[in-house]
Amino acid sequence: MLIISQTDEKRAGEFREIIGYVSLDREFDVIVVGAGPAGSAAAFFLAKGGLDVLLLDKSEFPRDKTCGDALLPRAIEVLKEMDVLAEVETLAQKVSEMEFNDPQGNQFVVTANTKAGYASYLLVIPRLKFDDILRQKALEAGAIFESSCHVMRTEQSADRVVVSAQIGQTPKRFLAKVVLIATGANIGLLRSTGLLKPNAKEPMLAVRAYFENVSGLGDKIQVYFDDHVLPGYGWIFPISKSSANIGIGLKALRSNDADDSLRSALGRFLERPDVKKMLAGANQVGPTKSYPLRADFATALIVSGRVIAIGEAAGMVNPLTGDGIDLAMDSGRIAALFLKKWFAKANPNPVELKQYDRILRNQFQRRFRIFGLCNALVKYPFMFRAIFGLLQKSVKANRFAAELVMSQPILEDA
């Protein structure tokens, strides 16, 4: 089904014309595959910049995405730029603190206002609502959207890309000068496009469930470095005063029963006395769901000719915390601003598209190296305890950790 924004009368007139264009293989400036935070943010900034954009997703929207639902300050900054922050805030739970608990019951608290100019809070909002708001925003900016459209492959010629998709049983082809792949941890399309290394790192895995009538939530998100979960963590993220997204994750699980072991680890996490107390009068709403996370940006392939990966398709998830919404939105925004300049050239040269890789690495490579190093260190319980001890004693170390987990500029990066 082809959908455009319902809010704009004028666009309704263009609707018939657009159906004609799509079935006639109209050539777009950019086709964005995947309407998650990366794809919708990119489509928004591209359309806002005057480019002709088609956004495709295999799902019908609104659709759920298995997630912890927490938006870090970087995501909030992009929402501001998209002029959609107020709308998101009416549906989100605002929190200003992250509480970290170590296996011995020690705590340290990070406040969100660690860096001037960055939002001083986090938001928690179910992806079912959040992703649809972003997608609508992209449509309002002028992007065209096609749902239930499973993209199977891309083929490049010297001057364009052919995108082959399946809508139900019907094969479809779309044309564009550039394609952005924003398919998250779903690697099928990346593989067929040559954007997945044969030796790519195994993804991590995380699992979550929603609970109502939870007590003791407060103005914070809670993170537990529990012995059952290390080197990952368990979380309790409030989506309202009395309901929460609770999950665990981040182990690199390779076995066939990875999903089962993760679910039983969640079961044990829920049995912790402090968590059990919070859940004494609570009930689970909906199923327990798990999903992989790709956090291999440091070694990922990002550009292949006229095809570019953004968001989690480019491995942009913090391997330490599992946050990827903020990095997805920011990489989509950066790609759109880069492409706007590229299209403005008299004779845009496809070889120059490689520069996007450099721009992204200049901004994020060092950060990912630090994430990777910290992730390797916290695998060893004695290292983890030493680091936790240091964070409690040293103001500078604490600030560094805050900036790291909040995905903000790191100390001298600022």
Ligand SMILES: Cc1cc2nc3c(=O)[nH]c(=O)nc-3n(C[C@H](O)[C@H](O)[C@H](O)COP(=O)(O)OP(=O)(O)OC[C@H]3O[C@@H](n4cnc5c(N)ncnc54)[C@H](O)[C@@H]3O)c2cc1C
């Ligand atoms: C359990 C869990 C908890 C997490 N918690 C957090 C958190 O609290 N905060 C945070 O910041 N991050 C969190 N993350 C990470 C975050 O969910 C992702 O990093 C983020 O969704 C990436 O955004 P994206 O737009 O790149 O991809 P996605 O959000 O995965 O969107 C990809 C889109 O592409 C579509 N698609 C895929 N393949 C195709 C295809 N072939 N054709 C057409 N469409 C396709 C999908 O339908 C989907 O809509 C969590 C992840 C997991 C698994």
